[in-house]
Amino acid sequence: MPKKAILCVDDERIILTSLRDQLNNHFGKRYVYEFAESADEALEVIEEFNEDDITILIIVSDWLMPGMKGDEFLVQVHQRFPNIVKVLLTGQANDEAIERATKHANLHRYLPKPWDEATLIEVLESGLEGKDE
Template identity: 65%
Template sequence: MLDSAILCVDDEEIILRSLRDQIKKHFGNSYIYECAESGEEAWEVIEELTDDKIQIIIIICDWLMPGIKGDEFLIKVHQRFPKILKIMLTGQADTVAIERAFSEAKLDYYIPKPWDEAQLIAAIESGLKKRYD
């Protein structure tokens, strides 16, 4: 059974599908791939995975979402799970929100939308190498 997961959080289903497909195409069956359409749904996924003893290693998160902005969500994630690699993938965040995410959530990478698949995969690989080697 797999024991590591990658979580994508975005309020647009097409974005989630695209992210999951691109990441899975590169990493294959090495990880569990989960998606959530809001911060609230993401917390439900996080709780389920944690209960099942599955470690979330990466969260890729949009900034502009209903309920909670991506920087606020990632700050809460960091407070509880500081070792998770955090990537903000957005076309909407302002510089204050991005700086706040780097400062308070220890954001690992910011990637603007529309994203380049190679840049996304390189950020994930670099982050994994830096964090888990």
């Protein structure tokens, strides 16, 4: 059975730690969790997972990161892997970036920081509907 993963991308380690804890608390061992501190690192993870037959179901990405902004990253991912559900989790994105991610990356949801765990889980659950079979 192929492994299924959730990828979180944020340049702040404390955010990734919070996401890891919340994912583990809710989903336990149902998924592989991977964390990247930049869009470039996340693209490497995506390539490695693709080679190892690990299916990324959802990407939760920050917007304001060094190198590549989250909307650009999600558009790139969408061009190669349109079935991955994309969530933008940020306190910085402007309306234009959210609109671009919605239009060109099929953004599932935008969540503002600070987020509430129940809302995050609801967004992930709705994104996972039909994908976890």
